[in-house]
Amino acid sequence: MKSNRSLLRFTSMYADIVDLREFYHSDLGRSAEQSIAEALASLWVRLPEERLVGLGYTVPFLDRFRANTERTFAFMPAGQGAVNWPMNALSSTALVFEEELPLPDASIDRVLMVHSLEFAESPRETLKELWRILAPGGRLVIVVPNRRGVWARMEHTPFGSGRPYSRSQLTHLLRETNFTPGAAAEALFFPPSKLRWAMRLGRRMEKVGRTLWPAFSGVIVVEAQKRLYQGLPVAVRASRRVFVPVLAPQGVPTTRDRGEPKA
Structure with a gap:
């Protein structure tokens, strides 16, 4: 009974899409994005004609990497909500259930997870589903x-x-779900303070933190590869989720009504 209560507590704590957008448009959010992007770049090996999927809220980071890809998708969990992306182009966004992604087997070269694994109802099932859609030798990059x-x-x-x-x-x-962990990095060594002096010290603290106290970073970034020599057991699984369109009540501002936050 205790584990069930714990599960319910975690699954009800999805970050809302509006809160995520507002955070990454704030000064603190932009500093966090820069720190995480540098950690990602340190282990991001370019893949020719890459097919990339971002799962969670990955929009700030997909903007940095999609120029070198064949195609890029932004998959956003139903519990979080979705926004259109990229701006001023055909939408590459899909609202998904993490355990049943709308992609064929072995169709993706790399998956980037940000604001995703920590909210997953069943992390193992989610990672098994990512194993399914990744091509042989495909890469999974997780930020948690x-x-x-x-x-x-x-x-x-x-x-x-x-x-x-x-x-x-x-x-x-990762090893339980047939991934082989590889390169790793850390980010967010500065305190999550909105005070300007604290954010000004951020870049200096990032450099010092990676050297002196890497174990106490704000986030962990790990890359893993799909393991091929051991298959996953296949079981028929009925979907536990049914998506029902829900319209915003009249008078409630939508993301489009709010407009893009000013930089």
């Missing part, structure tokens, strides 16, 4: 809140919600 970090303890950022992980927990989970 660090259980030891300060950011996971502060609820005024999206990293303070959901289920944080330690490096060993994430490595164990």
Whole structure:
């Protein structure tokens, strides 16, 4: 009974799409994006004609990497909500259930997860589904809140919600689901403060933190590859979710009504 209560607590804590957008348009959010993007770039190996999927809220980072891809999709969980992306172009966004992605087997070269795994109802089932859609040797890049970090303890950022992980927990989970963990990086060593002086110190603290206290980063970034020599058991699974269109009541502002936040 205790584990069921724990599961319900975590699954009800999805970060809302409006809150995510507002965070990444704030000064603190832009500093966090820069820090995470640098960590991603340190282990992001270019793949020719890459097919890339972002799962969760990955829009700020997909904008940086999609220029070198054959195609890029932004998959956003139903519990979170979705926004149109990219702006001023045909939409590449889909609202999805993480355990049943609308893609054929072995069709994607790389998956990027941000604001995703920590909210997953069943992390193992989600990773098994990603294993299914990844091509042989495909890469999975995960960004999750660090259980030891300060950011996971502060609820005024999206990293303070959901289920944080330690490096060993994430490595164990990946191996359980037939991924081989590889390169890793850390980000968000500066405090999640909105004070200007704290953010000005951010870049200096990032450099020092990677050297002196990497175990206490705000997020952990891990790349893993699809393991081929051991298959996953296949079981017929009926969907546990049914998507029902819900219209916003009259008078409630939508994302389009709000307009794009000013930079």
